[in-house]
Amino acid sequence: MLAIPLKRSAKVDLVKPLSGYIEAEYSPTDAEGHEEALKTLQQLRVDATTNVQAATDSSRKLLYKYYQQLIYADKRFPVSETKVELSFTWFDAFKPSRKIVMYSLAFEQAAILFNAAALESHAGVQQDRSNGEGLVAACNHFKKAAGIFLHLKDNLCGRLMGNLTSDLTGDGLNLLKHVMMAQAQACFYEKAVKDKMKEGLVAKLAAQASDFYNQSLAASKTPTLSSTMDKSWAFHLEFQVHCFNAASQYWQSI
Numbered sequence: 239m240l241a242i243p244l245k246r247s248a249k250v251d252l253v254k255p256l257s258g259y260i261e262a263e264y265s266p267t268d269a270e271g272h273e274e275a276l277k278t279l280q281q282l283r284v285d286a287t288t289n290v291q292a293a294t295d296s297s298r299k300l301l302y303k304y305y306q307q308l309i310y311a312d313k314r315f316p317v318s319e320t321k322v323e324l325s326f327t328w329f330d331a332f333k334p335s336r337k338i339v340m341y342s343l344a345f346e347q348a349a350i351l352f353n354a355a356a357l358e359s360h361a362g363v364q365q366d367r368s369n370g371e372g373l374v375a376a377c378n379h380f381k382k383a384a385g386i387f388l389h390l391k392d393n394l395c396g397r398l399m400g401n402l403t404s405d406l407t408g409d410g411l412n413l414l415k416h417v418m419m420a421q422a423q424a425c426f427y428e429k430a431v432k433d434k435m436k437e438g439l440v441a442k443l444a445a446q447a448s449d450f451y452n453q454s455l456a457a458s459k460t461p462t463l464s465s466t467m468d469k470s471w472a473f474h475l476e477f478q479v480h481c482f483n484a485a486s487q488y489w490q491s492i
Contacts, residue, residue: 239376239421240474241363242356242383242414245349245405246334247287248327252280255324256315279307286350293361301354305347312343330403331356332410333466337403344397348390348406355386359418370429377425384418387411404466413457420450420478427482441489448482451475 253276261269286304290297317324319341328349330336338345362379366372391411395402404410427443455475458467 239363239424240359240417240471242359242417243331243334244290244353244356245331245403246329247349248337250283250324250326252283252324253277255322256311259315259322279311282307286353290353290357293357293364297357298354301350301357305350305354308343308347308350312347315343317341317343328403330466331405332463332468333404336466338401340398340400342398344394348394348398351386351390351394352405355383355390355414355418358383358386359421362418362421367425367428370432373425373429373432377422377429380418380422380425384415384422387415387418391415404462407462409457409460409462413454413460413463416450416454416457417475420447420454420475423447423450424478424482427485437489437492441486444482444486444489448479448486451478451482455479 253273256276256279257269257273260272282300282304285300290300315322315324323341324343325339325341326346326349327337327339328345330338331352358379362376362383365376365379367376388411390406391408395406395408395411398406405414423443424447427440427447430440430443455472457463458472458475
């Protein structure tokens, strides 16, 4: 199964531009009084962008703690090219040689949430699917990832103006949502086989997995993604379409 690569970022100094805004809008005293809080925010970013590698509870907490602070900051600091000039650089998860720079806290939020979803996909892949408990856990992680990608597509990335890396476009997030749903459905199918459910039900579960993989395959061939993604993704997705279609036919024949 596929685990989604994490997005990489470049270093950025949060303290100087945010402190400068506080000093200009309020006073040097206020800026000095918020210095420790801004340094804490800076450390949260360092932790979220450099110390998150494995799919662990501590990694999730680092991402969500920083994400929560970004929501607060977005309400207080007018980050843009003309006001608080604070730029964020993030690389494309599909093609790491490509990057986008934006003066936007919403862009930073989107990238952090993307990595939270990617971590869920890694956690799903790492589960032991040889037993029912592992299959349920893997399925839940894939469904969480799909939910985050859907949230990004419907609620956050629409706020971003200008060019985006392909992974944060509607096409890219749609693909990732379908892949995660397909892998969750594959876990349903595997558990149904292990639990010796009725052949007709198993056939339907396999057919639905094939359909999800087919939607993923179609999404990978959009102009936005076909020139960006590694070709092995499309080969893998097409292989899964045929495997689950064959499985559905097999169980239906029984």
